[in-house]
Each structure stands twice: as structure tokens, then as C-alpha cells.
Amino acid sequence: MTDTSTVTRTGLTGEEAERRLRDGQGNAQPAGSGRSLWQILAANVFTHFNAIVFAGFGVLLALGRWQDALFGIPALFNTVIGVVQEYNAKRTLDQLAVLNAPTARVLRDGVEHEIPPAQVVLGDALVLRTGDQITADARVIEDHGAGSAAFDVDESLLTGESDPIRKHSGDELLSGASVVAGSALAEVTRVGAESYAAKLTVEARKFSLVQSELRGSINRLLRWISWALVPLILIVASGQMRAHGGWADAIASGEWVEAVVGAVAAVIAMVPLGLVLITSIAFAVSGVKLAQDQVLIQELPAVEGLARVDVLCLDKTGTLTTGEMAFEGVHPIAEVPGWQGVLGRLGTAPDANATARHLAGAFGEHAAPRVIEAVPFDSARKWSALFTEGDAAARGGTWVFGAAEFVLRTPVSASARDAIERAGALSEQGLRTLLLAYTALPLPGGEDPALPEGLEPVALVTFREQARGDAAQTLQYFADQGVGVRVISGDDPRTVAAVARHVGLADARPIDARTLPEGLDELAEVMETGRVFGRVTPQQKRAMVHALQRRGHVVAMTGDGVNDALAIKDADLGIAMDTATAATKAVARVVLLDGRFDRMPGVVAEGRRVIANIERVSMLFLTKTTYAIAIGVIFGLLAWAFPFLPRQLSITDGLTIGIPAFFLALLPNAARYRSGFLKRSLSFAIPAGLIVTAGLIELHLIARSLGTFTTMQLQSANTLVLAGIALWVLAVLARPVHPFRIAVVAAMYAGLGLVWMIPITRDFFQVTWLPEPLLWLVCGIVAVGIILVEILRAWHLRNVVGRDQGRPVRSS
Structure with missing residues (x-):
């Protein structure tokens, strides 16, 4: 450590400072959150989930079936959103710094220099004055304050202690604190990553994402599905090739293209691609709404x-609290003429501190005495004083205002002892309590202000931190x-x-x-x-x-x-x-x-709306995932041709899930949060998906006995069965009944009808009108499916939702 006397006189030499900077003893702050842009891209792009989705996307593009590759768009959006969110968090953390002082003032070769904080080195002599931020940990070596010119430091941003701290020679100074009174010379003892502020910054910069039950549950579900897709792909691919005559015949006849398209359709249908996208949109809309409320x-x-x-x-x-003190009340002890005017004078004085200024409102209208001598408040002494001239309305003498135990250092009178006890009792209530005392004697002379003899308590004045x-x-x-x-x-x-x-x-x-x-x-x-x-x-x-x-x-x-x-x-x-x-x-x-602290209930309400609506929307997506997996496995094992083209699934996805989910996710919802989001969603979605699967299997088995139908007719019938039952799942989840929700569901039914009525959409999606026997079969299966969905809803409300309503609000 540098010799104190040398530092006091001249500081470091310029040559020594440069050498220490080269040797790594400078005050450069640690940078970076430890996660590069490449790492963020790799974590979000190169995933098992994306590999399967984009592989299917690439296969269909290679086969020239771009109409069936539309599922790649939401998958791309999901990846982009993840990268952007994580990169924005990284940028915020990288910009984080406790120290924001533009320059530091150091003594080198006996001359003051202003330099960037990063160029402060170990052993430097910091020249600190009122208003400066301390740029590195240091030790006071020369306190320039004396008497009323104390050296006070505000460490509230670092330690939470709201009162300024009086510092003396030898005391430690923390980087990031601010000088609020006086001046000093201090020797730098710790720099850079070793300083107090830097250690706080490093800890705060460590990367982490906010804990989200929605995001965590959805990501966990996606991991389950992505790992399950590996065996499912083999089952589906083998089943589709066998459905088209076997591997050799399918390759020889060119039917392998349809088999591959069917396999991709089956696999991609299992992935709830839009769920992440809809969740992100719901969060984003809520973010915009809350931003409008500051x-x-x-x-x-x-x-x-x-x-x-x-x-x-x-x-x-x-x-x-607002951080400000407010006058709470006065508790008179002895009647000394003019004490109200003295308090008013203390509150209106130009050099009144923040606490004393609050006296102006209560006592500022009282006649102020003529002041002969004044001693300003000092945080070390804990008191201020006025020596006033007497008149007909006020008694002349010395008035001291400060902490009772400092003003009445030797309480010999009963009133003095009583005042200290009362002040202690008021302080126990959390009030800042100050005492006004009086004596007819003048202030003692001398370089350092001292208290006169014979002080007697006049009144206790209490202040309270101003609550918001x-x-x-x-x-x-x-x-x-x-x-x-x-x-x-x-x-x-x-x-x-x-x-x-x-x-x-x-x-x-x-x-x-x-x-x-x-x-x-x-x-x-x-x-x-x-x-x-x-x-x-x-x-x-x-x-x-x-x-x-x-x-x-x-x-x-x-x-x-x-x-x-x-x-x-x-x-x-x-x-x-x-x-x-x-x-x-x-x-x-x-x-x-x-x-405004009262903004937080609004954030609660917005969060509840998002959670409740995403839970409702997730049931739609997970219903689809369930029937997609069930259909893929069953049709693959039985070597049945997959009953849809990917573009036909786009019809059902858009009308039963994608479009209505967007509206449902943004509707008002005041349901109170309950843990168990994923369990409740799956307890409805899995049975609902199996109902849809049963309807499609029933259609496949019965249609054979009704006659011979073309592939397009059978695919159209399957699309209608799927859409008919899935739209009723939507209608059930959109309850309770509301005009807007009714309009959304009705619009989806109308959209399904328009696909069949408009020739260009009918040709694009390769659907057709059904012959009468097949149409009646479809209607019957959909009707049975609707009844089963209603039974499922009643069971779910009674046995799952009803049970969870009694669960305490706690994370899952």
C-alpha cells in the first residue's frame, strides 16, 4: 500500500500510474453477461424440435409441394422470437453498471487531474468533493472537514442506509457511494473487479430468464413431444410406405412421394407449433397495454x-415511502415564549436541511426572532443552534435543535431525563424525534461549536417518512x-x-x-x-x-x-x-x-388474464397434438394411408385453433391464478383428442361398407369430421357465453363452409362435395363427437377445475 504521507502531498507520479495501469491494476469494470450472440443463436436454432420441423419443411420444398409446407412459417417465428428476447436481455445486462461518474479526480505529481474512472489505479489519491461519486474503493487519508464542514457520504444505493454517514480519516469508502458534504483525500485500495460496486455488478450481470410457469410448462411439453417424435416418425413412415404397396412398389410406382407427404403431415401435426407463437403474442400485447399505463x-x-x-x-x-420526511407533530414540554418562531426560523433558513425544511409549513407564519449567531446542523454533532435577541414576544438566548441524547448530554434535571425518555418512546414508534432546548446563556466561543450549559427541554418535534x-x-x-x-x-x-x-x-x-x-x-x-x-x-x-x-x-x-x-x-x-x-x-x-405503487394490481390483473387465456388456448393446441399422435400411430401400425394432406390440416388448424386462439388469448379474463396449468390442460386435451381420433377411425371403418369413394372424397370427409368435432371443442372452451365469443366460433364455422363454396379454395385445398351416404355418415359421427365433448366438459369442470379451485396460490 502507498505511503500515506506521500499520497497526501503529491499522489502517485504519472510514470507510476501508467505502469500500474499496464500491469492490470486499473479500474476497468468487468464486461459482458457471459453469453455470446452465437451461443444464443445456437441455443434457439439448433434444437431437436427445430431439426424435425425444418427437416420436414425442407423435404416438402424439395418435392415441390410448397403448398403443404406452410407449417414452417410459425416455426420460424417461434425461433426468431426466442433469439430476440434473449438477445435483448443480454444487451440490457451488458449495459449494466453501478458506476456512472463521467470522470474521476486524482492527485498525481502534486497536481489534480480529471480522468476517466477506468484509468484510476491502485494507490491513486482520489480528490473527493461534495457531489462526487466514489469511483473505486478507498480509505480516507485526509479529512478536510472540520466543525460544520463535515465529510458525509451517502451509501444508501449500496447498503440501504438512508442517512448520510460521517467519515473520518482511516474510514473505508465504497465505490458507487456519493459525497454529500465536505471534501477529503482518499487512497484507492481496491479497483476493477475487486471493488464493491463491481462485485455487485458482476453478480447482477449473470444471465437468467424470468421464471414463467407458462413458458416452462410449454417448453417441457415440447421436449416430451420432440423426443417422442423419433420413434413416431419411424412408425408413420413405415406405415405410409406399406399403405402404398410397400417400400419397393411405392418407389417403383412413384407413390413414395405421397407416402412421404403423408408421413410429414402426420409428424408435423403432432407438434403444437402455434402455441409458443400465440403465447408470445399474448405477452407482447400485454406488454404494450401495460406500457400505456407507465x-x-x-x-x-x-x-x-x-x-x-x-x-x-x-x-x-x-x-x-417517497423518500421524503414529513412533519408529524410537536409535543410541548415547557412553555418558553417564542419557541414556535424559533422552529419557523429553523425551517425557513436558507441552509436548512431536508428535515428542518418541513417545519416551515407548521411554524413559518410565526414571528421569527432576530438571530445573532447560528450554528448549522452537522451529522456528526446531531444538532444545530441559534443565539437570538429577545423582545416582547420571545425570550432571547440560545436555542438548540437536534437529537435529544446529543443535546442533553448530562441531564441533571427531572425534565431533561423525562424528555430523553419520551424521545426514546417516540423513536420506538419509528418516528424521527428531535428536541428543541433553551438556555439564556450564549453559545460558547472557540473554533469548534459547543453546547452551552443549562439547556432545558422545550418541545419534542416528530417527523415521519412520507408514505406513498x-x-x-x-x-x-x-x-x-x-x-x-x-x-x-x-x-x-x-x-x-x-x-x-x-x-x-x-x-x-x-x-x-x-x-x-x-x-x-x-x-x-x-x-x-x-x-x-x-x-x-x-x-x-x-x-x-x-x-x-x-x-x-x-x-x-x-x-x-x-x-x-x-x-x-x-x-x-x-x-x-x-x-x-x-x-x-x-x-x-x-x-x-x-x-406509482398502485400500478401493481393492474399488473396482477393483466397477468391473470394472460395465464387464464393461454390455459384455454393451450387446450386447443394440445387436443390437436393428441389426435395427431394417436392418428399417426394407429394409421401407421395398421398401414392405413394418412387421411389428410398437409394443406387440408392447415384448414382445420387455422379454423379450429390458429385464428380463434389469437382472439381468445386477448379477451378479458379475471380468473384467479391456480397452479397446475399443464395438468389441467392435458386432463381435458387428451380425452378430447381421443374423441376426434375415434371419430376418424369410425369413419375409416364404416366408409368401406358404404361403397367405393375417391381419395379426395375420403380426405374431404375426414377433414369435415375433424373440423366438426374440433370446432365444438372450440365452442366449449370459449365459454362462458359472450357475444364476441359466439361471433368468433360462428365465424369459424362460416369459414369452413366458404372453403367448400369457393372454387379456388376448394381446388387449392383439394377438397370436394361429399356423396349423400358419406355426408350422412360424417354428420352422425360429428353429432356423437359433440355429445362426448359436452360430457367431457362437465367432468372436467367438476373433477379437475373444481378441485383446483381450492388449491392455494403457489407455484407448481
Whole structure:
């Protein structure tokens, strides 16, 4: 470490600073989230799922059957959306930085220089003045403040402690903190990746995607399907070749082309291609809607996050409070003429601090005394003083205003002891309590301000942190929804508890985080019952989130300081206020742009709408996946020709799933979130898909006994059976009945009719009118299918949905 006396006089030499910079002892910040663009592309493009889909797409294009290759478009969109979302998250994380100071001021060769923060080196002498941000960890070696010119540092963004900290020679300074009063010379002790701010930044930059039950369940389902496709492809391909006379005959006759097209149609029909796309569209539309309400969604699946949350962790300052103090009340102790005017003068003085200024509203109209001498407030002394001239309305003498235990250092009178006890009791309520005391003696002379003898208490003045006007109503909303609230702050536990009680939080018993256990299991025990925590470090906030998650909770974390960033990032849903630092906003999934806490119920409602609607839409897609797999396996094993062309499946996909799913996913829906999305969806979709499969098998078996029909007639009949039953599945899932939903379902039936009525669409999709025997058979099968779907709906509502309605709101 550099010699202190040398640093004080001249700092490093320019040559020494350059050498240390070359040797890697500079203050360059670590960059990058550890995930390159190529890695993102590889993770989203080169998947088992995409390999199967695009292989089928390429085969059909190679065979000149582009009309049957339309399924490749949504698959391409799915891949593009995944890459864009992940790359945007990477860019946000790469831009994350705790330090935003444009320059640093250092002493080199005895001369001050302003340099970029990255060029600060180990051992440099930082010249710090009011308003500067500390660019590297350092140690105070020369405090230029004395008396009223104290050296105070604001570490609230790093530690959560809202009050400025007085620093003396030898004290440590953390990078990212700001100087709010005085000046100093400090020796740099840690730079770059070793500094406090850089370590926070590195942790926050670690890449992760928001936890989404919808996305997780859908991805899990797609993995199941993609692995199942390998044996299914072999079954379907073998069955189709045998259906066209066997491998040798099919190749010799050219029928292998139709066999391949049928095999591709069967396989691609098994994949719910549009489900990911519709989910992404629903998230995107919700993101736009919330942005209009000043809520920025930085990762689209975060829309659903708050709907699943069952524990909400709140930072006090900036979330429950505005960060400003408000005058709460005055508690007179002794009647000394003119004390109101003194308080008014303290509140209206040009150099009044933020707390004293709040006295102006209550006492500013009282006649102010003539001031002979004034001592400004100092965070080290904890008091300010006025020596006033007396008149007919006010008594002259010395008035001291500050913390009771500092003003009455030696309470010899009963009133002094009583004042300190009362101040302590008020502080226990979380109020910032200051004492106004009086003595007829003047202020003592000398270089450093000192208190006069004989001070007697006159009044206790209390201040309360100003709660956000929307905080109480919003907390009540979450209480009604069964969401637990934990208030976590770096401030005094008593102050935090008082604010929590003020906004209506029940059981606001303060817990000092310095007494908390380090083990996650033990910490989780405390977190289950505790509601209010003070003196919490950034690492403890993060540990609290992990402890709650270990107990199965879905955790949201709000905040605005860098000290909140790690916890916000690791929470299931991180929410940053408008006043948050750039680092905190970068890792948050949701940013309240106007800082209105009451926006969060709207995010809950939007998340519920998305979850409920996607669950409904997923049943449509999974019904299709079920009957596609069942048809492929059964027709393949029995060597029956696949009953559709890929383009004919495009009719049913578009009318029974794709188009209506888009509208259903965007409709209002206030259903409360319940875990088990995938289980509920599959419990309806699998039986529904088997009903469709049974109808197609019945058609295949009975049609043979009714006569000889062309391939186009049979394919048209199969398309109508599939569409007729699947459209009723749509009608069932669109309930409860609503005019718009009725219109959507009716439009799909009309669209099916138009395909047959318009010659150009009839030719493109290769469908035709059915002979009467085949038409009646189709109608009968569809009617039976509709009855079975209605029975399934009643069973599902009673035995699945009804049972889950009693399940607690908890992640699955």
C-alpha cells in the first residue's frame, strides 16, 4: 500500500500510474453477461424440435409441394422470437453498471487531474468533493472537514442506509457511494473487479430468464413431444410406405412421394407449433397495454409473474415511502415564549436541511426572532443552534435543535431525563424525534461549536417518512388476494416498522437483520413469520429471497437502490421503481415508470388474464397434438394411408385453433391464478383428442361398407369430421357465453363452409362435395363427437377445475 504521507502531498507520479495501469491494476469494470450472440443463436436454432420441423419443411420444398409446407412459417417465428428476447436481455445486462461518474479526480505529481474512472489505479489519491461519486474503493487519508464542514457520504444505493454517514480519516469508502458534504483525500485500495460496486455488478450481470410457469410448462411439453417424435416418425413412415404397396412398389410406382407427404403431415401435426407463437403474442400485447399505463415489461413472460406471486418483498424507501420526511407533530414540554418562531426560523433558513425544511409549513407564519449567531446542523454533532435577541414576544438566548441524547448530554434535571425518555418512546414508534432546548446563556466561543450549559427541554418535534398515498390501498389489495408482504430495508428496524404500521401492514414487529441466522433453512423459518426487517445488507436481501423460494414461495422483490439489485434479479419477479438506479432497472423484469405503487394490481390483473387465456388456448393446441399422435400411430401400425394432406390440416388448424386462439388469448379474463396449468390442460386435451381420433377411425371403418369413394372424397370427409368435432371443442372452451365469443366460433364455422363454396379454395385445398351416404355418415359421427365433448366438459369442470379451485396460490 502507498505511503500515506506521500499520497497526501503529491499522489502517485504519472510514470507510476501508467505502469500500474499496464500491469492490470486499473479500474476497468468487468464486461459482458457471459453469453455470446452465437451461443444464443445456437441455443434457439439448433434444437431437436427445430431439426424435425425444418427437416420436414425442407423435404416438402424439395418435392415441390410448397403448398403443404406452410407449417414452417410459425416455426420460424417461434425461433426468431426466442433469439430476440434473449438477445435483448443480454444487451440490457451488458449495459449494466453501478458506476456512472463521467470522470474521476486524482492527485498525481502534486497536481489534480480529471480522468476517466477506468484509468484510476491502485494507490491513486482520489480528490473527493461534495457531489462526487466514489469511483473505486478507498480509505480516507485526509479529512478536510472540520466543525460544520463535515465529510458525509451517502451509501444508501449500496447498503440501504438512508442517512448520510460521517467519515473520518482511516474510514473505508465504497465505490458507487456519493459525497454529500465536505471534501477529503482518499487512497484507492481496491479497483476493477475487486471493488464493491463491481462485485455487485458482476453478480447482477449473470444471465437468467424470468421464471414463467407458462413458458416452462410449454417448453417441457415440447421436449416430451420432440423426443417422442423419433420413434413416431419411424412408425408413420413405415406405415405410409406399406399403405402404398410397400417400400419397393411405392418407389417403383412413384407413390413414395405421397407416402412421404403423408408421413410429414402426420409428424408435423403432432407438434403444437402455434402455441409458443400465440403465447408470445399474448405477452407482447400485454406488454404494450401495460406500457400505456407507465409499466415497462423488460421481459415479456414477466407479465404472468405477479399473478403467481404469493410473497411480495418491499423495500421501504422509494416503495412504501417517497423518500421524503414529513412533519408529524410537536409535543410541548415547557412553555418558553417564542419557541414556535424559533422552529419557523429553523425551517425557513436558507441552509436548512431536508428535515428542518418541513417545519416551515407548521411554524413559518410565526414571528421569527432576530438571530445573532447560528450554528448549522452537522451529522456528526446531531444538532444545530441559534443565539437570538429577545423582545416582547420571545425570550432571547440560545436555542438548540437536534437529537435529544446529543443535546442533553448530562441531564441533571427531572425534565431533561423525562424528555430523553419520551424521545426514546417516540423513536420506538419509528418516528424521527428531535428536541428543541433553551438556555439564556450564549453559545460558547472557540473554533469548534459547543453546547452551552443549562439547556432545558422545550418541545419534542416528530417527523415521519412520507408514505406513498397509494401504498395502504395496494397492500390491502394484496392482503385480500392472499399475497404475503415482507418489508425489507437497510434502515433502523423501528423506523421500518412504524412506516409498515402506518400503511396498514398487520403484525409489523421489527426484526434486526443483524440477529438473523445465516443458514437458509433457519432463515426461512424466521421469514415465514416475520414481516418487517431492518438493517438488512444486500447479501441478506438476496438470501431472504432464496430462503422464501426454498419454502416453495413465488417471490416478487421491489426496490430502487443498488443494494436491492441482487435480490431483485434472483426473485421470481423483480420490480424497480422510477427512482431506481440504472443498475437496478437493468436487472428488474418490471419497471414502474411513474413510481406509482398502485400500478401493481393492474399488473396482477393483466397477468391473470394472460395465464387464464393461454390455459384455454393451450387446450386447443394440445387436443390437436393428441389426435395427431394417436392418428399417426394407429394409421401407421395398421398401414392405413394418412387421411389428410398437409394443406387440408392447415384448414382445420387455422379454423379450429390458429385464428380463434389469437382472439381468445386477448379477451378479458379475471380468473384467479391456480397452479397446475399443464395438468389441467392435458386432463381435458387428451380425452378430447381421443374423441376426434375415434371419430376418424369410425369413419375409416364404416366408409368401406358404404361403397367405393375417391381419395379426395375420403380426405374431404375426414377433414369435415375433424373440423366438426374440433370446432365444438372450440365452442366449449370459449365459454362462458359472450357475444364476441359466439361471433368468433360462428365465424369459424362460416369459414369452413366458404372453403367448400369457393372454387379456388376448394381446388387449392383439394377438397370436394361429399356423396349423400358419406355426408350422412360424417354428420352422425360429428353429432356423437359433440355429445362426448359436452360430457367431457362437465367432468372436467367438476373433477379437475373444481378441485383446483381450492388449491392455494403457489407455484407448481
